[in-house]
Amino acid sequence: xxxxxxxxxxxxxxxxxxxxxxxxxxxxxxxxxxxxxxxxxxxxxxxxxxxxxxxxxxxxxxxxxxxxxxxxxxxxxxxxxxxxxxxxxxxxxxxxxxxxxxxxxxxxxxxxxxxxxxxxxxxxxxxxxxxxxxxxxxxxxxxxxxxxxxxxxxxxxxxxxxxxxxxxxxxxxxxxxxxxxxxxxxxxxxxxxxxxxxxxxxxxxxxxxxxxxxxxxxxxxxxxxxxxxxxxxxxxxxxxxxxxxxxxxxxxxxxxxxxxxxxxxxxxxxxxx
Amino acid sequence: xxxxxxxxxxxxxxxxxxxxxxxxxxxxxxxxxxxxxxxxxxxxxxxxxxxxxxxxxxxxxxxxxxxxxxxxxxxxxxxxxxxxxxxxxxxxxxxxxxxxxxxxxxxxxxxxxxxxxxxxxxxxxxxxxxxxxxxxxxxxxxxxxxxxxxxxxxxxxxxxxxxxxxxxxxxxxxxxxxxxxxxxxxxxxxxxxxxxxxxxxxxxxxxxxxxxxxxxxxxxxxxxxxxxxxxxxxxxxxxxxxxxxxxxxx
Numbered sequence: 195x196x197x198x199x200x201x202x203x204x205x206x207x208x209x210x211x212x213x214x215x216x217x218x219x220x221x222x223x224x225x226x227x228x229x230x231x232x233x234x235x236x237x238x239x240x241x242x243x244x245x246x247x248x249x250x251x252x253x254x255x256x257x258x259x260x261x262x263x264x265x266x267x268x269x270x271x272x273x274x275x276x277x278x279x280x281x282x283x284x285x286x287x288x289x290x291x292x293x294x295x296x297x298x299x300x301x302x303x304x305x306x307x308x309x310x311x312x313x314x315x316x317x318x319x320x321x322x323x324x325x326x327x328x329x330x331x332x333x334x335x336x337x338x339x340x341x342x343x344x345x346x347x348x349x350x351x352x353x354x355x356x357x358x359x360x361x362x363x364x365x366x367x368x369x370x371x372x373x374x375x376x377x378x379x380x381x382x383x384x385x386x387x388x389x390x391x392x393x394x395x396x397x398x399x400x401x402x403x404x405x406x407x408x409x410x411x412x413x414x415x416x417x418x419x420x421x422x423x424x425x426x427x428x429x430x431x432x433x434x435x436x437x438x439x440x441x442x443x444x445x446x447x448x449x450x451x452x453x454x455x456x457x458x459x460x461x462x463x464x465x466x467x
Numbered sequence: 468x469x470x471x472x473x474x475x476x477x478x479x480x481x482x483x484x485x486x487x488x489x490x491x492x493x494x495x496x497x498x499x500x501x502x503x504x505x506x507x508x509x510x511x512x513x514x515x516x517x518x519x520x521x522x523x524x525x526x527x528x529x530x531x532x533x534x535x536x537x538x539x540x541x542x543x544x545x546x547x548x549x550x551x552x553x554x555x556x557x558x559x560x561x562x563x564x565x566x567x568x569x570x571x572x573x574x575x576x577x578x579x580x581x582x583x584x585x586x587x588x589x590x591x592x593x594x595x596x597x598x599x600x601x602x603x604x605x606x607x608x609x610x611x612x613x614x615x616x617x618x619x620x621x622x623x624x625x626x627x628x629x630x631x632x633x634x635x636x637x638x639x640x641x642x643x644x645x646x647x648x649x650x651x652x653x654x655x656x657x658x659x660x661x662x663x664x665x666x667x668x669x670x671x672x673x674x675x676x677x678x679x680x681x682x683x684x685x686x687x688x689x690x691x692x693x694x695x696x697x698x699x700x701x702x703x704x705x706x707x708x709x710x711x712x713x714x715x716x717x
Contacts, residue, residue: 311644311646315644315645315646316601316645316646317644317645317646333629333646334603334630334646412633415630416603416629416630416631416632417606417630417631417632417633418628418629418630418631419631422630427633431606431608432608434608
């Protein structure tokens with residue numbers, strides 16, 4: 195009885211507060227929703243089909259698909275061990291490593307691009323010796339775009355999968371260990387199978403972020419049709435030349451992103467469990 | 468009760484936005500100059516000169532691509548002076564009645580930007596076709612890219628660029644950072660990077676003279692001051708400053 199009263203209390207607001215909350219809610223939703231409505235209102239529907247058939251635009255879409263899928267795969271390979279380390283092993287400097295893993299989420303992507311140039315550019319820390327030894331340079335290449343977008347999208351996978359690890363019942367892993375399984379066996383046979391939903395969510399989220407990456411990519415890898423011009427770059431360039439084409443491309447990105455997020459059913463960034 | 472609070476909040480939001488709107492439209496001692504991005508360094512100096520002549524005056528520069536500035540002006544952005552890198556964009560603003568009497572105050576020309584000391588020994592447009600060079604160009608979505616493409620076509624040179632950069636400063640940036648060996652940019656851009664790149668001159672092409680028009684915005688709240696800014700560009704002081712930043716005579 196007392197418990198029920200307490201719950202009720204917590205659920206009701208004073209009227210003025212309720213009004214303020216209602217206004218804030220409406221404003222918040224409007225801020226997020228109105229730009230999308232605006233985009234739809236501006237869409238030149240009669241030009242959508244012909245524009246999507248344009249060879250240059252298709253080349254851009256094809257490259258974006260290739261780059262984002264390669265990046266998602268790379269994020270999976272690099273991100274799962276990081277997520278495991280952060281969730282299951284204690285070591286000094288763990289907070290620093292976690293901050294490092296999340297940093298690209300809050301860093302302006304252009305800064306990421308500049309930093310990537312400083313590391314992997316022709317004059318970069320790693321880039322200069324790499325060119326001397328192998329003749330390989332990364333800026334202005336498709337591989338360069340994959341590295342740039344992975345720098346930005348990897349954190350989404352790490353954060354999601356780490357939350358997945360933390361949500362697992364550690365006792366099951368401990369039980370497996372007690373029964374003689376090595377750390378590797380526990381990870382492979384016990385943890386990872388239970389983590390499949392988080393892995394799917396993390397990969398999809400990283401993929402969606404990779405698909406939309408602009409700043410790091412254009413700074414590090416430049417812009418050339420068929421090699422480095424992904425959809426967001428094309429949107430930016432077309433905005434000055436043919437705004438209709440920019441809007442149609444934006445619409446494609448928007449549709450894919452919404453499909454991914456809805457498809458994940460709230461299972462991202464450690465929420466919704 | 469609900470409604471009253473919502474109204475109160477709306478009224479509050481309304482007044483604050485009106486207040487900020489008013490302060491932007493009627494500055495006490497400010498002159499707002501919309502200028503093409505390539506004019507940045509030169510106009511900063513011109514602004515300092517005008518501020519020196521008027522106690523307490525603050526010249527605010529809004530620097531962006533000419534298309535962006537024209538779009539802002541057509542949307543009603545408050546401004547006093549508009550300087551474009553392109554007659555087309557100025558023409559749009561004049562046609563809409565937001566600026567009047569444009570005059571050309573400076574010119575620019577294309578050069579090949581290379582690393583200091585020209586280590587790749589680039590001497591002409593024809594060199595840009597060499598396959599040992601990483602060449603970047605501005606995209607043809609911006610005027611500089613169209614001029615560059617035209618110059619290459621006139622010279623009969625086919626270049627395989629590593630990248631078509633989103634604007635001319637980004638193209639130059641790739642040379643400054645050492646990622647590209649050469650880029651086609653404006654002479655004034657190379658002058659702006661203080662020796663971190665070197666300009667290889669191109670043969671003068673009568674069709675490639677690039678003019679910069681300036682005009683007073685018709686509904687300027689400081690028309691006299693705006694006219695003075697424009698006059699300064701044509702006076703000896705202004706000419707000197709523009710020349711020092713790599714611009715030619717109109």
